[in-house]
Amino acid sequence: MNRKKLIWSVYPFYLIIIIGALYTVAFVASQKLNKLYLDEIAYTLTTRAALVESTLKNFDITTNNHALDSLILKYGKITNTRFTIIDINGVVLADSEKEPQTMENHKNRPEISVAFSDAVGQEIRYSSTLHTNMMYIALPLKKNSQIVGIIRTALPMRAISVALTTFNREMFVSGIIITILATLLSFLIFKRISKPLHELQEGVQKFSEGKFETRIPPFQSEELGNLSDAMNEMASQLHNRIGTIVQQRNEREAILSSLAEGVLALDMNERVVNYNAKVLELLKISDNDIIGKSIQEIVRNKELHDFIKSILLEKNEKDTEFDVKLSSERYITVYGTLLKNHDNKKIGTVIVFNDVTKLKRLDKIRRDFVANVSHELRTPITAIKGSVETLLDGALDDKENAIKFSQIIDRHTERLTSIVEDLLSLAKFENETVVQTLQFSDVNLNELIDSSIFAVEQKSVKKNITIVLHCENNMIVSVHQKYLEHALINLLDNAIKYSDENKPIRIDVTNHSDKIEIAITDQGCGIPEQHLSRLFERFYRVDSARSRELGGTGLGLAIVKHVARVHRGTVHVKSELNKGSTFSMFIPKNNS
Secondary structure, three states: OOOOOHHHHHHHHHHHHHHHHHHHHHHHHHHHHHHHHHHHHHHHHHHHHHHHHHHOOOOOOOOOHHHHHHHHHHHHHHHOOEEEEEEOOOOEEEEOOOOHHHOOOOOOOHHHHHHHOOOOEEEEEEEOOOOEEEEEEEEEEEEOOEEEEEEEEEEEOHHHHHHHHHHHHHHHHHHHHHHHHHHHHHHHHHHHHHHHHHHHHHHHHHHHOOOOOOOOOOOOOHHHHHHHHHHHHHHHHHHHHHHHHHHHHHHHHHHHHHOOOEEEEEEOOOEEEEEOHHHHHHOOOOOOOOOOOEHHHHOOOHHHHHHHHHHHHOOOOOOEEEEEEEEOOEEEEEEEEEEEOOOOOEEEEEEEEEEOHHHHHHHHHHHHHHHHHHHHHHHHHHHHHHHHHHHHOOHHHOHHHHHHHHHHHHHHHHHHHHHHHHHHHHHHHHOHHHHHOOOOEEEEHHHHHHHHHHHOHHHHHHOOOOEEEEOOOOOEEEEOHHHHHHHHHHHHHHHHHOOOOOOOEEEEEEEOOOEEEEEEEOOOOOOOHHHHOOOOOOOOOOOHHHHHHOOOOOOHHHHHHHHHHHOOOEEEEEEEOOOEEEEEEEEEOOOO
16 A cells, blocks of 8 residues: 655645635635625716716706707716616617617616616626626606606726736735745645654654664654653563563464374354464365464364364353264364353364374274184184094094094194294384394395295295296395395295296396385286285285185285385385286395
8 A cells, every 4th residue: 555645645735725725815805806896886887877867857858969968978078987868768868978879779778677666777798889898877867756767877897807807916926926935834844743753653663673672762842752752661561562472472382383183273253263283284284374264164074063163152161072084094083172261251162183093093903903813813723623523522543534634733733823923923023122123234135035935946846936036146235134035935925826837936136226126026816906005914815715725824915014114115016917916125225
């Protein structure tokens, strides 16, 4: 917004008032002078008409026209006034300026009509005879109280116009001179007045910039002096109060920003008055400035809206909370309480958001784990128990059946052992204390992979599967040899299990700038796309029946994922149905 200086806001109006007053006075004076002139001329014409009337009282105007003309010409010449004698029919009998015979009938002239009504007629109009504006005065001429004619006197208005023009010109020139003097004097006065105001403005400007140590100088005038003292005192108090407010705000912001929970303060209209950054993260709000916006604008969740409304409309003052599911993978606990002012009146609500997604996920993992472990253990235990009961019921006496059920017990005992060992391995990898104490050493990657291939050689030979390795010679990496070998054995074991006979398996080792990629590719049945995202979960199987038939525990790939994590690496899978799969481990070169 463009602002004018005070002098330019007031000064033009001040000048307008001066000029307006000056020229109003001039206009009134001109009108008064004009009226004065007119009144004076009217009086003069009336007096002269009365003089002629007194002369013509005993004069017969209808019979002695020559004498009447001589008299009228004489008076007109002496007084420089036009005299006209008119009979009762409006006929001009004599005129001091023109031949009566050439003049038209005057009965309908306004001033003549008034004079015939026994009054003084007065009119100002343009004279077609003399071609100028004239003032006419008409008096009735009486004999024996009877009107026998009209005496009319007239003077041109030219003299008045000249006098008024001269007066107006002199007033105009005087007005210009007075206006210029008033303008200069007013400007100097306003400059003197505006100087302390300008100093006050500079002081206030510095106050607005936070420079409260600035002091406005004292002024001689009482009003401005008191104002500067009050503003200096105000600056001092503001400095102290703002310092306190800033300190409190910083403390509050520090507390809010350090909270793991999201905090959102709303007024009674459900508009945001304060918040911390955690709220934006938890509610996935992209707008970094939500102050003043309603909760409906920034969050699309009816359950949350209803919860906030219930808090604001709640007559009792109980704090409440509820769980809201923002998406299929995110859960948040919402806690709400009323916000009150110093008068204990409701002014809004404070909503606290706590992300419980990890807790929900851990609880789900725990429940799934218990269910899966129970399911995985129940099968071999049931088989072992059934075989033992069969043997105890007399099968021991039958050598063939005794051998058969003993083999069942052995096979399921091995399965139980494998499950327990894999569970112990997982527990070890998930134990942060154990992971932090692991010792990494430089290992020749070729030898480590050869050792893993040797461990599964018996299974690969049985299915006539060739394992081909593509790796640079003498590639040294910093790893935990035992764990990485365990993970590679699991991947190779899976590749062999799910590959058809005579289909080779390829191991490709790629040396990237900061990490090593170990990719194991088979030509087996492949994995449907919908299963890829969950493939590394514990006990997750694409085909449960086939997996158990092949002797899998459902924990092998979970162990691979944890081994990669222990090495600060990752594991990925690519697969195409009926064409095979590629499992890739990315391991940093240096884990020391």
